[in-house]
Amino acid sequence: xxxxxxxxxxxxxxxxxxxxxxxxxxxxxxxxxxxxxxxxxxxxxxxxxxxxxxxxxxxxxxxxxxxxxxxxxxxxxxxxxxxxxxxxxxxxxxxxxxxxxxxxxxxxxxxxxxxxxxxxxxxxxxxxxxxxxxxxxxxxxxxxxxxxxxxxxxxxxxxxxxxxxxxxxxxxxxxxxxxxxxxxxxxxxxxxxxxxxxxxxxxxxxxxxxxxxxxxxxxxxxxxxx
Amino acid sequence: xxxxxxxxxxxxxxxxxxxxxxxxxxxxxxxxxxxxxxxxxxxxxxxxxxxxxxxxxxxxxxxxxxxxxxxxxxxxxxxxxxxxxxxxxxxxxxxxxxxxxxxxxxxxxxxxxxxxxxxxxxxxxxxxxxxxxxxxxxxxxxxxxxxxxxxxxxxxxxxxxxxxxxxxxxxxxxxxxxxxxxxxxxxxxxxxxxxxxxxxxxxxxxxxxxxxxxxxxxxxxxxxxx
Numbered sequence: 343x344x345x346x347x348x349x350x351x352x353x354x355x356x357x358x359x360x361x362x363x364x365x366x367x368x369x370x371x372x373x374x375x376x377x378x379x380x381x382x383x384x385x386x387x388x389x390x391x392x393x394x395x396x397x398x399x400x401x402x403x404x405x406x407x408x409x410x411x412x413x414x415x416x417x418x419x420x421x422x423x424x425x426x427x428x429x430x431x432x433x434x435x436x437x438x439x440x441x442x443x444x445x446x447x448x449x450x451x452x453x454x455x456x457x458x459x460x461x462x463x464x465x466x467x468x469x470x471x472x473x474x475x476x477x478x479x480x481x482x483x484x485x486x487x488x489x490x491x492x493x494x495x496x497x498x499x500x501x502x503x504x505x506x507x508x509x510x511x512x513x514x515x516x517x518x519x520x521x522x523x524x525x526x527x528x529x530x531x532x533x534x535x536x537x538x539x540x541x542x543x544x545x546x547x548x549x550x551x552x553x554x555x556x557x558x559x560x561x562x563x564x565x566x567x568x
Numbered sequence: 569x570x571x572x573x574x575x576x577x578x579x580x581x582x583x584x585x586x587x588x589x590x591x592x593x594x595x596x597x598x599x600x601x602x603x604x605x606x607x608x609x610x611x612x613x614x615x616x617x618x619x620x621x622x623x624x625x626x627x628x629x630x631x632x633x634x635x636x637x638x639x640x641x642x643x644x645x646x647x648x649x650x651x652x653x654x655x656x657x658x659x660x661x662x663x664x665x666x667x668x669x670x671x672x673x674x675x676x677x678x679x680x681x682x683x684x685x686x687x688x689x690x691x692x693x694x695x696x697x698x699x700x701x702x703x704x705x706x707x708x709x710x711x712x713x714x715x716x717x718x719x720x721x722x723x724x725x726x727x728x729x730x731x732x733x734x735x736x737x738x739x740x741x742x743x744x745x746x747x748x749x750x751x752x753x754x755x756x757x758x759x760x761x762x763x764x765x766x767x768x769x770x771x772x773x774x775x776x777x778x779x780x781x782x783x784x785x786x787x788x789x790x791x792x793x794x
Contacts, residue, residue: 408660
């Protein structure tokens with residue numbers, strides 16, 4: 343069976359898992375602590391990062407963006423970048439928004455401080471979270487939740503009337519933050535309504551069952567009525 | 569005529585300029601100092617970042633990745649992501665390598681310290697470069713030049729036998745560093761041979777004529793025999 347090398351609290355990996363599930367493609371998860379820089383893993387992806395998808399014939403595709411574009415080209419049943427070239431550009435604009443802007447301003451910092459540091463030795467940057475970084479990320483998060491609420495005033499999904507890779511990307515990032523309890527959903531009802539809808543999809547079930555050893559999710563993480 | 573809002577020493581903007589030139593698509597450059605957060609520009613791209621492409625009919629496409637994928641879909645004469653789905657995944661893997669990994673480890677830091685800071689006020693982070701950041705970036709740069717040399721042992725271009733968006737992306741980043749004279753080409757002959765070839769293409773001419781006011785390029789920047 344197709345294998346996905348991944349980490350549980352990784353937006354790029356969650357995006358690929360959601361895309362595979364929406365397209366109804368079977369896969370097996372292989373946990374890869376990429377900071378350990380295992381030789382066999384570096385041979386698969388010289389960048390040394392998850393996600394990496396290994397197809398049944400041994401073909402290897404590395405990286406969240408390349409994997410999702412590959413799936414879109416090879417598994418066409420449930421298009422995740424649908425519509426005209428301009429529609430597709432709007433979906434990719436929002437994918438880019440979350441994978442670069444949201445990552446830089448919010449999720450990279452929060453996930454490193456609150457999750458990754460727990461698994462690193464002291465010499466690798468492990469230890470207690472830097473609360474300055476956490477506070478800045480939580481401050482920035484509000485602007486992004488506001489932007490989602492703003493988009494929801496005129497659209498059914500982030501990039502238009504259909505659910506797309508933009509929604510999966512945003513939900514992949516936000517679900518990581520939701521795991522550690524950092525999203526003030528009740529203050530952003532438009533964003534919350536969108537997240538309720540995406541969280542209720544069958545493709546999300548596997549993500550909601552995630553459990554990092556020694557670090558259980560918050561009570562509302564898997565709750566559809568949060 | 570189609571307009572590209574851009575900055576001269578920006579890898580994402582240079583990539584789009586190279587892609588447009590390779591596809592022989594006419595365009596007009598509009599300089600946009602995106603850190604000034606002009607209202608009219610934020611209306612075009614709420615992310616407030618260059619590059620932004622405005623088509624003749626007024627359609628707006630924002631971001632290096634979305635613009636290049638859009639051009640690939642709408643201007644098919646000179647394919648920049650050619651081949652099978654696996655070939656395309658390999659091209660996108662390397663695009664991602666330079667736009668995320670190389671950017672984070674080398675070009676974001678170097679360009680901010682050596683170029684952007686000159687244009688910022690003291691309260692916005694302007695001033696002399698932080699030499700610690702510059703040294704770390706130059707150290708990391710060597711690993712990437714080594715990786716290009718390694719790929720060149722078995723391939724004609726970065727992702728295979730054809731020139732692709734991977735080459736344009738890598739060259740966009742490296743040409744920004746070359747402008748300020750930071751690339752030790754002579755120590756990496758494989759990478760240098762590749763850069764000579766891409767620098768000699770007609771599509772590169774406009775980039776080689778770039779001139780940032782008050783900050784002339786190094787002598788070898790526009791030289792094809794460097």
